[in-house]
Amino acid sequence: MTVEALNARPRFQNPVTIQDIKKAARLIHQVGRVTPLIQSMFLSRDVTGGEVYLKLENMQLTGSFKFRGAFNKINHLNESEKERGVITASAGNHAQGVALTSKLLGIKSIVVMPHGAPLAKQQATAGYGAQVILHGDTFDEAHQFMEKEAIEQGYTIVDPYDDVDVIAGQGSIGLEILEQLENVDTVIVPVGGGGLISGIATAIKSINPQIHLIGVQSENVHGMTSSYHANEITTFGVDKTLADGTAVATPGQITFPITKHLVDEMVLVSEEEIATAMKDLLQRAKVVAEGAGALPTAALEAHKIDSCWLENKRVVALVSGGNVDLExxxxxxxxxxx
Structure with missing residues (x-):
């Protein structure tokens, strides 16, 4: 997108700044990992005709990018908030980030997960010391119960995406991408509630607004994509999805306007396309990716992105997590x- 096109969009005040993200990165890197960025030869040669690099957040602590936002948020709580204990709702990855951070800081943590959340994620969350409560059939139902428990029990909410400190933490990925690879042209990001893409978009567009940023969701659950095209927050969820980590039917109040103003396009992929991408990442790239982590690869393989953003371009596809049940x-x- 050109600078002129960006300037033509309605102006908005981003509550997250590049300074917030840089501070978050310094804090996170005290404990967390700078994850690898590797070139995928099969996506480069066989699929796009460009240079495609995988940003491997499946190798972050807890197996997902979610550790970044959770660690940044909880470290910003005051002592009274920490003493009350923290609570969150999550399909599993944010849950583990909250649980591990809480364990490191000696804080009580409660995690509400929907029934049907992957068993590996439930077990890992409990293994980090969190109290796991299963409630509801969807993430949105779990989230509503979490809010009720926070009011009744006095817990401090650590929202999985709609929080400026969480968004700033996720934005540290954007800084790493630009430090690891020169002359990036296109960045492709999985999207659920929008915390990840909001943070990455803020970081990347602050430094180089010419980079084309694409969000990817499942056809079955895509509240952000629906909202993006409707120009207002809407809800969309018709069925379960392999990309359970992004199964958020209604995007955040904070994340939606950031995404709308900074993300260049949103695309959708089918369940079969997600499954194919998971298989190919494992077989061709030796990368274990959960459904959400395979969304960018699915969009590339299914040719959902115009070749003008791929051919002879430097492309980064984010593998957001690898927490998938062996079953x-x-x-x-x-x-x-x-």
Whole structure:
């Protein structure tokens, strides 16, 4: 997108600044990892005709980018908020980030997860010391229960995406991408409630507004994409999705305007396309990706992105997490080779 096109958009005041993200990065890097950025030869040569790099957040602490936002947020709480204990709702990755951070800081943590959340994520969250409560069939139902518990019990909410400190923490990924690779042209990001893409967009567009930023969601649950095209917050969720980590039917009040103003386009992929991407990342790139983490690869393989942003371009596709049940991995393999 040109500078003129960006300037033509309605002006808005971003509550997250590049300074917030830089401070978050310094804090996170005291404990967290600078995750690898590796070139994918099969996505480069066979799929796009460009240089495609995978940003491997599946190798972050807890196996997901979510540690970044949770660590930054909880470290910004005052002592009274920490003493009351923290509570969150999550399909699993944010849960683990909150649980591990709380364990490191000696804080009580409660995590509300929907029934059907991957067992591996439930077990890992409990293993970090959090109290796990299963409630509701969807993330949105779990989130509503979490808000009720916070009021009744006095817990401090650590929202999984709609929070400026969480967004700033996720934005540290954007800084790393630009430090690891020169002359980036296109960045492709999985989207759920919008915390990840809001942070990355703020970081990247603050430094180089010419970079084309694309969000990807499942056809089955895509509240942010629906809202993006409607120019207002809407709800969209018709079925379960392999990308359970992004199964958020209604985007955040904070994240939606940031996404609308800074993200260049949103695309959708099918469940079959997600499954194919998970299989190919494992087989061709030796990368274990959960459904949400495979969304950018699915968009590339299914040719959902115009070639003008890919061919002869430097492209970064974010693998946001790798917390997937072995049973799901086995089922996916059987689907293609059985």
């Amino acid at each position: 799901r991995v086995a089922t996916n393999i059987d689907h293609f080779v059985g």
